[in-house]
Amino acid sequence: MAALYSFEVHTPNRLFYSESVEAVVLSLMDGEVGVYANHSPFTAPVSTCILKIKDKNGNWKIAFIDEGILEVKKTKTILITDNAEWPEEIDYERATEMKDRAEFILAGAIHKFEIDTASSFLKRAQVQIKAWEQGQQKTS
Numbered sequence: 001m002a003a004l005y006s007f008e009v010h011t012p013n014r015l016f017y018s019e020s021v022e023a024v025v026l027s028l029m030d031g032e033v034g035v036y037a038n039h040s041p042f043t044a045p046v047s048t049c050i051l052k053i054k055d056k057n058g059n060w061k062i063a064f065i066d067e068g069i070l071e072v073k074k075t076k077t078i079l080i081t082d083n084a085e086w087p088e089e090i091d092y093e094r095a096t097e098m099k100d101r102a103e104f105i106l107a108g109a110i111h112k113f114e115i116d117t118a119s120s121f122l123k124r125a126q127v128q129i130k131a132w133e134q135g136q137q138k139t140s
């Protein structure tokens with residue numbers, strides 16, 4: 001059995017996840033990272049992405065996460081994020097509407113603020129849709 005460590009995901013509204021895990025994989029602002037037991041400590045900003053969690057039984061779980069901060073310590077890793085959702089919690093229709101609206105705004109955007117805001121919403125919607133689709137594949 002692989003070495004385990006404590007992993008927690010906190011949002012402003014709830015403790016999303018708190019278990020011993022084998023590994024987590026997620027996207028930092030400068031690339032993807034995999035964290036295993038005894039990883040070197042670091043703190044880094046996280047980008048909106050699909051979080052992959054390898055639980056203590058060796059099964060992979062996925063979740064949508066928004067931007068946040070990851071703190072890796074010797075025996076514990078903590079992710080603080082604006083939002084986290086399991087695939088079954090994602091409102092697919094709402095995410096699709098957000099994607100369509102963001103694409104519409106981007107098509108006519110002139111100002112940097114409009115482009116940055118719409119791009120952020122587009123990425124969030126695209127990742128939510130991808131997480132929802134991957135969740136559907138697991139249950140099929």
